[in-house]
Amino acid sequence: MAQEGYCVFGTSRKEHQASQGVEMLRLDVTSDSSVQSCIKQLLTQTNRIDLLINNAGQIHASMIEETSLEQAKEIFETNFWGIVRLTNAVLPVMRQQRSGHIINISSVAGLIGAPGQGFYSASKFALEGYSEALSVELDPFNINVSLIEPGYFKTNFNQSMLQAAFAYADYDTARDVIGSSVN
Numbered sequence: 480m481a482q483e484g485y486c487v488f489g490t491s492r493k494e495h496q497a498s499q500g501v502e503m504l505r506l507d508v509t510s511d512s513s514v515q516s517c518i519k520q521l522l523t524q525t526n527r528i529d530l531l532i533n534n535a536g537q538i539h540a541s542m543i544e545e546t547s548l549e550q551a552k553e554i555f556e557t558n559f560w561g562i563v564r565l566t567n568a569v570l571p572v573m574r575q576q577r578s579g580h581i582i583n584i585s586s587v588a589g590l591i592g593a594p595g596q597g598f599y600s601a602s603k604f605a606l607e608g609y610s611e612a613l614s615v616e617l618d619p620f621n622i623n624v625s626l627i628e629p630g631y632f633k634t635n636f637n638q639s640m641l642q643a644a645f646a647y648a649d650y651d652t653a654r655d656v657i658g659s660s661v662n
C-alpha cells in the first residue's frame with residue numbers, strides 16, 4: 480500500500496524495524512491511553528483515516544477448564560475490547576469524512592467453536608456479532624466493515640501463544656490430538 484502511494488502506519492507494543500514507506504507507532508490495544516496517544520500521534524501526520532485493520536490478536540491453546548478466568552479475560556481484552564477501543568478512536572474521524580473502511584481479522588474459529596481454543600473462539604464469535612451490527616450502523620456514513628476469517632497459516636503465534644493455567648490428565652488424549660493437528 481505504501482508503494483501505491485498510501486500513507487501507511489504499522490503498530491506494535493515493541494520497537495520494530497519498519498518496512499519501507501511504513502511508519503511504526505507504539506500501540507497496546509489493551510490500554511485506553513495507548514490507543515488514544517497512538518491515534519493522536521497519527522493525526523498529527525495525516526488529517527484523515529481511510530482504513531483501519533484490526534489485526535492484533537492473542538492466540539491460546541488450552542481446554543476451557545484448563546484456562547483461568549484471568550487468562551480468558553486477557554484473551555477478550557486483546558481480541559475483542561482491543562478492537563472496540565481502536566474502532567471507537569477512529570470512528571469520529573471516519574464519520575466526519577463520511578467515508579472509511581474497518582477490516583477486522585477474525586478467524587474460522589469465529590464461525591465454528593474450536594476445541595482446545597474455546598476462549599479464543601468465544602472472543603472471535605463476539606467480534607463477529609459486533610462487526611455485523613457495526614456494519615449496519617455505519618452504512619449511512621459510507622463506512623464499510625469487513626470480517627476476514629482465515630484458517631491456520633504460519634506466523635509467530637506459537638511463540639506468543641498463551642499456555643494452559645492448569646493441566647488435568649483427563650484431557651491428555653484430546654490435548655495431544657489437537658496439538659498434533661495444529662503443529
Ligand SMILES: NC(=O)c1ccc[n+]([C@@H]2O[C@H](COP(=O)([O-])OP(=O)(O)OC[C@H]3O[C@@H](n4cnc5c(N)ncnc54)[C@H](OP(=O)(O)O)[C@@H]3O)[C@@H](O)[C@H]2O)c1
Pocket residue numbers: 490491492493506507508509533534535536537538557584585586587628629630631632633634635636637639640
Ligand atoms: N495464524 C493463524 O493461523 C491465524 C488464523 C486465523 C486468524 N488469525 C488472526 O490473525 C491475527 C494475527 O495473528 P498472527 O497469527 O499473526 O499471530 P502473532 O504472530 O502472534 O501476531 C500477533 C500480533 O498481534 C499483536 N498484538 C498482540 N497483542 C497486542 C496488544 N495487546 N497490543 C497491540 N498489538 C498486539 C502483536 O504485535 P506485537 O507483539 O508486535 O506488539 C502481533 O503483531 C490475529 O487476530 C489472529 O487471531 C491467525
